[in-house]
Amino acid sequence: MFRDDDEIKIFYEIKEKIGEKEVISPKEMAIIDENAEYLGINRLMLMENAGRAVYEEIKDKEGEFIIFCGVGNNGGDGFVVARHLNKATVILLGKEDEIKTYEARENFKILKNLSIFGNIKIREIRHVNEICDIFERLKEGKYIIIDAMLGTGQRGELREPYKSVVSELNKLKERNKELFIVSVDVETGDLKIDLTVTFHKKKNLNKNAIIKDIGIPKEAEWIVGFGDIKALNLIENKHKGKNGKVLIIGGSKDYFGAPILAGLAALKIVDIVGILSVDKVIRKITHPEFILYSLEGDYVNNVDYALEVADGYDVVVIGNGLSVNEKTKDFVNEFINNYEKKLVIDADAIKVINYHKFDFREDVIFTPHKKEFNYIKFSSIPESTILLKGKKDIIFNSKNVKINLTGNKGMTKGGTGDVLAGLTGAIFAKNDPFISACSSAFINGYAADLLLKEKGSYYTPIDIINKIPNVLRLIK
Ligand SMILES: NC(=O)C1=CN([C@@H]2O[C@H](COP(=O)(O)OP(=O)(O)OC[C@H]3O[C@@H](n4cnc5c(N)ncnc54)[C@H](O)[C@@H]3O)[C@@H](O)[C@H]2O)[C@H](O)CC1
Ligand SMILES: [K+]
Numbered sequence: 001m002f003r004d005d006d007e008i009k010i011f012y013e014i015k016e017k018i019g020e021k022e023v024i025s026p027k028e029m030a031i032i033d034e035n036a037e038y039l040g041i042n043r044l045m046l047m048e049n050a051g052r053a054v055y056e057e058i059k060d061k062e063g064e065f066i067i068f069c070g071v072g073n074n075g076g077d078g079f080v081v082a083r084h085l086n087k088a089t090v091i092l093l094g095k096e097d098e099i100k101t102y103e104a105r106e107n108f109k110i111l112k113n114l115s116i117f118g119n120i121k122i123r124e125i126r127h128v129n130e131i132c133d134i135f136e137r138l139k140e141g142k143y144i145i146i147d148a149m150l151g152t153g154q155r156g157e158l159r160e161p162y163k164s165v166v167s168e169l170n171k172l173k174e175r176n177k178e179l180f181i182v183s184v185d186v187e188t189g190d191l192k193i194d195l196t197v198t199f200h201k202k203k204n205l206n207k208n209a210i211i212k213d214i215g216i217p218k219e220a221e222w223i224v225g226f227g228d229i230k231a232l233n234l235i236e237n238k239h240k241g242k243n244g245k246v247l248i249i250g251g252s253k254d255y256f257g258a259p260i261l262a263g264l265a266a267l268k269i270v271d272i273v274g275i276l277s278v279d280k281v282i283r284k285i286t287h288p289e290f291i292l293y294s295l296e297g298d299y300v301n302n303v304d305y306a307l308e309v310a311d312g313y314d315v316v317v318i319g320n321g322l323s324v325n326e327k328t329k330d331f332v333n334e335f336i337n338n339y340e341k342k343l344v345i346d347a348d349a350i351k352v353i354n355y356h357k358f359d360f361r362e363d364v365i366f367t368p369h370k371k372e373f374n375y376i377k378f379s380s381i382p383e384s385t386i387l388l389k390g391k392k393d394i395i396f397n398s399k400n401v402k403i404n405l406t407g408n409k410g411m412t413k414g415g416t417g418d419v420l421a422g423l424t425g426a427i428f429a430k431n432d433p434f435i436s437a438c439s440s441a442f443i444n445g446y447a448a449d450l451l452l453k454e455k456g457s458y459y460t461p462i463d464i465i466n467k468i469p470n471v472l473r474l475i476k
Helices: 007-018 026-038 043-058 073-085 102-115 128-137 162-175 226-230 257-267 303-310 326-338 347-352 416-428 433-455 461-475
Strands: 064-069 088-093 120-125 143-148 179-184 195-199 209-212 245-249 272-278 291-295 315-318 342-345 364-366 385-388 393-396 401-404
Touching: 007 393, 007 401, 026 043, 026 226, 043 073, 043 102, 043 143, 043 179, 043 195, 043 209, 064 073, 073 088, 073 102, 073 143, 073 179, 088 128, 102 120, 120 128, 128 162, 162 179, 226 433, 226 461, 245 257, 245 303, 245 416, 257 272, 257 416, 257 461, 272 303, 291 303, 303 326, 315 326, 315 416, 326 347, 342 416, 347 416, 364 433, 385 433, 393 433, 401 433, 416 433, 416 461, 433 461
Parallel strands: 064 088, 064 143, 088 120, 143 179, 179 195, 195 209, 245 272, 245 315, 272 291, 315 342, 342 364, 364 385
Antiparallel strands: 385 393, 393 401
8 A cells, every 4th residue: 555656646545545524623724724825825815705605695685784794804704795795784893903814904995995885884893882773773674694703713702792792693583583694604603593605615613504615726635834834732831841741762772863853853842852762872962951761771671661751741752763673672562552642653663563463543643754654554544643754745644634845855864854753743742643743744844945945955954953943933
């Protein structure tokens, strides 16, 4: 399965096997939205297509149109609907200068220009009692209410004035049976709706939705882009240790650099990085940032001790420089079959696992290159995530598959894989496995691309590590 050299062919083979996701979460949609822009698709165009799609569904309805708009792009879609209707009252839940994005602001400006002629009426409100007159009118008669308040950016409990507007509309819906309420993309809070016009794919929050294509290509779902990085939880918490703890288990009498590179990469993201290795390696580590755990002997051993140490960490990254022999084979298999938390399996560890006895559970990420991938034996695509490194990286599990296009030939240097493994473990500390593997592949490659511009291919894995913060600053 998937042993072809052509990554795109492997991608389609995997896609064929795992099938299409028909319903997605708002968070997944937000990533697709961002990655459409990463592919060069203009957000103004998407907003125009979204607003037009809603307009087409409601334009023949009888009654007066009242459009409730938020300050995000859901509101922006509402501005576009108003323009196409060319006869509507637009109620902005906020002030014009609070509108969040260029594309929404541009559409609001157009409405303001049109409003001079009286067909478009605009109200900007902070508090629900500024529109008592509107709610009074809605008590009887035919109205089409458009909910362009909140879409995929909705988080948590509704804040004011959204909360009161939604509860007023729900009361009016009970009272006046001639009200027709349409939500744009995603219903705002618990708003009672007659119809939702959602874009691109059905959202898992939608109740009664029709799906409209707004020109987002499928490739926006297939490529790793800025959207994945923007969706990451990174260093959200100021309390030490709350931003993740990663333990690197690697190194041997033959290799000491690999676990250090993995550890240095992880340190760019998480608070605590431990390295568990043999004393020949540990005594070569002079970096004060690491917490060190030293074992006797030439190869990592003592599973009980390793499990005890690992219990104090969020993620274990295992394999870098471990060496391949009977001792490491025993250690790795016993460790991974007893360790129940998040695991990144890289390099030598990939080569020594008894796959027929391994539980490919969800919280495991493999980071093989093509040759290492041939060691991983599975009968059907596993729940565990596989980051298959290549000119194009393919990231997949039994539910998802994506391709990462960042990176260049300068990354073939020894140690680049260790950097990726450490970075993957660090992101994984606070994120789900699939987005962690996608994002670390993207960030690692993007850092290398920035270095290629500066230095040609003559950059080192340490250069990549030191470039990671620039990539995150640029995107987050
Ligand atoms: N590809 C597409 O699907 C397209 C979608 N479009 C529309 O854009 C919205 C998503 O826009 P976004 O700005 O990311 O989010 P929202 O408009 O949903 O809201 C963000 C805004 O609202 C505030 N907010 C969040 N939660 C709450 C809350 N509980 N109470 C009060 N306020 C809240 C938050 O501060 C944000 O500022 C998508 O749904 C589509 O309608 C594109 O226009 C076209 C392509
Ligand atoms: K909405």
